[in-house]
Amino acid sequence: MGDAALPKEHILVAFYEDLAPDVLEALRVKFSPVEVSSIALKRGEAIPSELARQVTYIVTFTNLPNPEDAENIKIIHFLSAGLDHSIHHPIFTETTIPLTSSSGVHGPPIAEWTLMNWLVASRKFAYTYEDQKKHIWRGNVDGHLQRIHDQVGKKVGILGYGSIGRQIGRVAQALGMEVHAYTASPRPTPASRHDNGYIVPGTGDKEGTIPVSWHHGTDKASIHEFLSLGLDHLVISLPLTPQTTHLLGAKEFALLAANTRPKHPKPYLTNISRGKVVDQDALIAALESGDLSGAALDVTDPEPLPAEHPLWEAPNVQISPHVSSLGVEYLPRSLDILKVNIGRIENGVDLLNEYKRGKGY
Amino acid sequence: MGDAALPKEHILVAFYEDLAPDVLEALRVKFSPVEVSSIALKRGEAIPSELARQVTYIVTFTNLPNPEDAENIKIIHFLSAGLDHSIHHPIFTETTIPLTSSSGVHGPPIAEWTLMNWLVASRKFAYTYEDQKKHIWRGNVDGHLQRIHDQVGKKVGILGYGSIGRQIGRVAQALGMEVHAYTASPRPTPASRHDNGYIVPGTGDKEGTIPVSWHHGTDKASIHEFLSLGLDHLVISLPLTPQTTHLLGAKEFALLAANTRPKHPKPYLTNISRGKVVDQDALIAALESGDLSGAALDVTDPEPLPAEHPLWEAPNVQISPHVSSLGVEYLPRSLDILKVNIGRIENGVDLLNEYKRGKGY
Numbered sequence: 001m002g003d004a005a006l007p008k009e010h011i012l013v014a015f016y017e018d019l020a021p022d023v024l025e026a027l028r029v030k031f032s033p034v035e036v037s038s039i040a041l042k043r044g045e046a047i048p049s050e051l052a053r054q055v056t057y058i059v060t061f062t063n064l065p066n067p068e069d070a071e072n073i074k075i076i077h078f079l080s081a082g083l084d085h086s087i088h089h090p091i092f093t094e095t096t097i098p099l100t101s102s103s104g105v106h107g108p109p110i111a112e113w114t115l116m117n118w119l120v121a122s123r124k125f126a127y128t129y130e131d132q133k134k135h136i137w138r139g140n141v142d143g144h145l146q147r148i149h150d151q152v153g154k155k156v157g158i159l160g161y162g163s164i165g166r167q168i169g170r171v172a173q174a175l176g177m178e179v180h181a182y183t184a185s186p187r188p189t190p191a192s193r194h195d196n197g198y199i200v201p202g203t204g205d206k207e208g209t210i211p212v213s214w215h216h217g218t219d220k221a222s223i224h225e226f227l228s229l230g231l232d233h234l235v236i237s238l239p240l241t242p243q244t245t246h247l248l249g250a251k252e253f254a255l256l257a258a259n260t261r262p263k264h265p266k267p268y269l270t271n272i273s274r275g276k277v278v279d280q281d282a283l284i285a286a287l288e289s290g291d292l293s294g295a296a297l298d299v300t301d302p303e304p305l306p307a308e309h310p311l312w313e314a315p316n317v318q319i320s321p322h323v324s325s326l327g328v329e330y331l332p333r334s335l336d337i338l339k340v341n342i343g344r345i346e347n348g349v350d351l352l353n354e355y356k357r358g359k360g361y
Numbered sequence: 362m363g364d365a366a367l368p369k370e371h372i373l374v375a376f377y378e379d380l381a382p383d384v385l386e387a388l389r390v391k392f393s394p395v396e397v398s399s400i401a402l403k404r405g406e407a408i409p410s411e412l413a414r415q416v417t418y419i420v421t422f423t424n425l426p427n428p429e430d431a432e433n434i435k436i437i438h439f440l441s442a443g444l445d446h447s448i449h450h451p452i453f454t455e456t457t458i459p460l461t462s463s464s465g466v467h468g469p470p471i472a473e474w475t476l477m478n479w480l481v482a483s484r485k486f487a488y489t490y491e492d493q494k495k496h497i498w499r500g501n502v503d504g505h506l507q508r509i510h511d512q513v514g515k516k517v518g519i520l521g522y523g524s525i526g527r528q529i530g531r532v533a534q535a536l537g538m539e540v541h542a543y544t545a546s547p548r549p550t551p552a553s554r555h556d557n558g559y560i561v562p563g564t565g566d567k568e569g570t571i572p573v574s575w576h577h578g579t580d581k582a583s584i585h586e587f588l589s590l591g592l593d594h595l596v597i598s599l600p601l602t603p604q605t606t607h608l609l610g611a612k613e614f615a616l617l618a619a620n621t622r623p624k625h626p627k628p629y630l631t632n633i634s635r636g637k638v639v640d641q642d643a644l645i646a647a648l649e650s651g652d653l654s655g656a657a658l659d660v661t662d663p664e665p666l667p668a669e670h671p672l673w674e675a676p677n678v679q680i681s682p683h684v685s686s687l688g689v690e691y692l693p694r695s696l697d698i699l700k701v702n703i704g705r706i707e708n709g710v711d712l713l714n715e716y717k718r719g720k721g722y
Contacts, residue, residue, distance in 0.1 A: 108511045108537060109484075116480035119473050125481065126490070128681040135673045137665035137682045148688045150469045152561055174535035176469060176563035200513055202537035304498035312496045320489040321498045327509045 011338070012055040013038040014047055014063035015079075027335065034342065059338060064091045073097050074345055077338045079331070081106055082239060083355055092357065099355040100341055102334040104198035106325045107167035110272050110298075111203075113324035114168050114235065115175075117296030121268065121318065123148055149265065152176035157231040158211075159223075159247075160238030164272065166195060166205035168235055173210050177233075181211035182226050184218050184238070197353050198337045218243055227255045233268050240274035249279035250286070257291035266293040272324050275301030280311060287314040298324040372699070373416040374399040375408055375424035376440075388696065395703065420699060425452045434458050435706055438699040440692070442467055443600065444716055453718065460716040461702055463695040465559035467686045468528035471633050471659075472564075474685035475529050475596065476536075478657030482629065482679065484509055510626065513537035518592040519572075520584075520608075521599030525633065527556060527566035529596055534571050538594075542572035543587050545579050545599070558714050559698045579604055588616045594629050601635035610640035611647070618652035627654040633685050636662030641672060648675040659685040 011034055013019060013027070019038040027036045039051065041063045052058075052065035058076045065073065067090050076091065081103040083092075091097060119125070124145055131138050138144070154177045158165040161181035169179040187193045193208025208214075215226045227234070234256060238244055248269075256267040269292050271278055280301050286292040294316030303322055305311060312319065341351045372395055374380060374388070380399040388397045400412065402424045413419075413426035419437045426434065428451050437452065442464040447453060453460070480486070485506055492499050499505070515538045519526040522542035530540040548554045554569025569575075576587045588595070595617060599605055609630075617628040630653050632639055641662050647653040655677030664683055666672060673680065702712045 108513045109509075112480050112511050112536065113484060115476060116484055116486060119477035120481065120486065123470075123474060123477055125477060128684070129487070129490070129679075131682070132673060132680050135666075135668040135670075137668075137680075139665065139682045140684055140687060145684055145687055148470075150473050150688050150690055152469045152564060152690065171532065171535045174532045175473065176561065200537065203513060304500065305496075307496040309496075312493060318490075319493050321492070321500045323489070323501055323506055326501060326506055327511050329511055329513065 009034040009057075009342075010055040011036045011057040011059060012047070012051060014041050014058060014060040016040065016043065016061065023331065026332070030332075030335065031339065031342075057338065057342070059335065062086060064089050067091060067095050070095060070097060075100060075338065075341055075351070077334070077341070078102060079334050084239075096357075098341075098345070098351055099357075100337060100351055100353045101355060102198075102337060103353050104163040104195075104200065104204075104337070105330060105333045107163045108200050108203050109327045109329070110164045110237075110324045111167035111171050113298060113320070114270050114272060114296065115171055117270065117318050118151065118233070118268065121294045121296070121316065122151065150175075153178070154232035154264075155180060155230060156233040156235060157182060157226055157229060158235045158237060159226070160236065160273065161208075161211065161214075162237060163195060163197060163199065163204060165235065165237040166208075166210070167200075167203050168237070169210045170203065170205050172233075179211045180213045180215065180226070180229055180231070181208075182215045182223075184216065186216045187214050198340075200333060223247065223252070224255055227252055228259045230259050230261045230264075231256060231267050232260075232264055233270065235270045236273045236277055238273055238277070240276055244273075244277050246279045247277050248283075250282040253282060253286035253291050257286070266291060268293050269295040269297075271295070271297050271299055273299060275299045275303060284310055284314045287317060290315075292316075294318070298322055370395040370418075370703075371416040372397045372418040372420060373408070373412060375402050375419060375421040377401065377404065377422065384692065387693070391693075391696065392700065392703075418699065418703070420696065423447060425450050428452060428456050431456060431458060436461060436699065436702055436712070438695070438702070439463060440695050457718075459702075459706070459712055460718075461698060461712055461714045462716060463559075463698060464714050465524040465556075465561065465565075465698070466691060466694045468524045469561050469564050470688045470690070471525045471598075471685045472528035472532050474659060474681070475631050475633060475657065476532055478631065478679050479512065479594070479629065482655045482657070482677065483512065511536075514539070515593035515625075516541060516591060517594040517596060518543060518587055518590060519596045519598060520587070521597065521634065522569075522572065522575075523598060524556060524558060524560065524565060526596065526598040527569075527571070528561075528564050529598070530571045531564065531566050533594075540572045541574045541576065541587070541590055541592070542569075543576045543584075545577065547577045548575050559701075561694060584608065584613065585616055588613055589620045591620050591622045591625075592617060592628050593621075593625055594631065596631045597634045597638055599634055599638070601637055605634075605638050607640045608638050609644075611643040614643060614647035614652050618647070627652060629654050630656040630658075632656070632658050632660055634660060636660040636664060645671055645675045648678060651676075653677075655679070659683055 018040045044062045047063050047065040049069045052069035056072055056074050061079045075098045077100045079102050081101055083101055127144055156172050156177050157180045158169055159182045161183050172179050195206050199206055260266050296318045298320050299322055337353055344351050379401045405423045408424050408426040410430045413430035417433055417435050422440045436459045438461045440463050442462055444462055488505050517533050517538050518541045519530055520543045522544050533540050556567050560567055621627050657679045659681050660683055698714055705712055
């Protein structure tokens with residue numbers, strides 16, 4: 001009876017802009033009776049001490065409290081999938097506050113972005129789009145739509161079979177494609193193929209049963225074997241690390257091209273990871289030579305891509321400005337993870353998407 | 362031993378143009394030892410008597426033999442899904458020669474066309490496409506990509522759950538959508554929901570297990586009930602008949618709009634059937650009023666759509682010139698049906714995709 005009152009449960013959203021009133025109101029409904037407030041802070045700016053001491057949960061991209069202000073904090077939930085930008089912060093190195101990521105939130109929008117680009121390319125959407133602007137009904141009379149092909153029976157290799165790769169695999173399978181998965185570590189057993197992170201309901205490949213083959217390794221030989229499967233599509237959905245920097249270059253594109261099955265278009269590259277995973281000069285050369293039939297790139301090196309950069313005009317390339325995960329569903333889904341975890345921490349259950357200190361990702 | 366020699370098995374492809382040499386050669390390999398030849402004929406032109414008498418199978422869109430030349434013909438295989446264009450021909454009315462359709466061939470390309478259009482619209486592809494032409498990396502700084510949403514949890518109603526509707530349903534389910542099926546006749550039992558026609562391997566919904574609800578009827582009240590489900594997408598994939606002409610008009614678009622779920626965009630219309638199923642003036646009005654958030658139309662009324670027609674400039678409409686089924690896979694897939702049936706007719710088994718005379722479709 002003489003103890004100090006415990007702080008009321010309170011979520012602070014530290015964002016790069018103030019949350020819109022309707023968004024904040026929706027969060028208050030979602031988390032009631034837990035309080036929710038928001039603060040706009042610059043990238044990397046610390047959460048003010050007096051505010052940090054009043055709350056029990058923090059939701060943020062890059063804004064962290066000082067450790068001495070964080071003793072009431074039960075969970076810090078990151079709005080990003082990776083936490084690499086913050087791992088040297090004292091909250092990571094000097095506290096044991098549970099840290100959770102938004103891994104799993106990106107699957108649906110990025111899979112949709114990927115599919116859109118594949119189909120825009122394979123079905124030559126630009127022709128009908130440009131014709132519509134001019135009110136031209138061309139049909140197929142002049143053969144501009146020759147050699148349209150569909151995705152049935154096509155082989156897609158997914159480099160990095162995480163939550164994004166799995167949703168791409170799910171949709172690819174529905175289209176009639178054959179999915180081949182690549183992971184850094186071996187996944188020899190059914191249990192090792194499970195996705196144990198957050199999954200947007202109704203999506204993904206939780207059991208890992210979609211791929212017709214699994215491959216693994218961090219060495220070039222293993223990658224090269226994977227690139228020799230006769231792939232029609234290669235999707236890059238692995239994290240950028242020193243090991244994956246320029247993982248795909250001239251040799252790899254040549255291998256992809258050399259193993260194309262007869263009567264199939266040359267492979268199509270999709271990069272939704274980071275620009276630097278690809279040797280971009282080699283990519284341009286492979287597009288120009290026809291070794292790659294095209295590429296969909298949501299990421300480039302550098303970003304923004306300068307206006308004079310030759311990648312803009314490489315043959316059959318489709319570039320978007322790192323927007324593949326955008327969507328109104330992003331924030332609510334990310335906070336679904338926090339909501340699950342508020343329940344779990346009260347019950348002493350392992351958290352969803354918890355960062356393991358010392359494991360490095 | 363005194364009987365006349367039976368004609369050698371021989372497929373005649375009567376097409377609107379000569380088959381390319383590599384295509385013809387591929388067919389000879391596919392059907393060996395059955396012979397294959399081809400003839401170019403105008404639309405509706407009869408197959409010359411001397412040629413009809415030498416062959417045992419005919420593959421065509423609209424070119425038929427005279428009945429008196431057809432006594433050796435075992436199957437006439439149509440390259441179209443519907444045979445309505447030919448049902449008054451004496452081959453239909455005066456012979457019992459088995460007639461088969463290419464129903465089932467159109468699912469994958471048309472589902473891909475549908476998905477592409479949905480995603481181009483929902484992800485605002487035109488912005489990045491136009492920016493790329495100008496070498497502009499805009500990111501999302503000026504908010505032009507606000508309100509992008511994905512398809513997870515969206516409800517799609519498929520009017521006409523045939524082979525095309527089923528493949529759309531399959532991909533929609535993979536995206537995380539909820540599929541609602543509508544058919545003319547009731548499908549109360551599992552068996553009644555099966556697709557018994559040709560299905561491109563690895564695609565479709567053979568068992569009919571994808572929809573979360575099934576609806577039926579040919580009366581307005583049944584259609585209106587379906588349109589009141591709170592649909593985000595309505596796909597029209599039913600045949601044009603006197604009953605379906607102008608099936609969707611002002612009243613129906615208003616119903617769709619009025620039943621939109623809170624915080625959801627207004628419904629998006631996809632028509633891959635025939636233009637006349639829709640009251641096109643009412644469609645333009647619904648797009649202009651915002652009752653429909655957009656429309657993907659591969660068919661219009663009339664076709665070609667005249668350059669001065671207001672539909673070209675209706676808000677958020679995407680028009681293509683009746684090309685959604687195009688693809689290099691079309692002919693080989695259609696002939697897969699014939700190949701199966703050559704085996705079946707030799708064994709006295711019911712044919713795949715056989716037209717039932719007197720049933721009218």
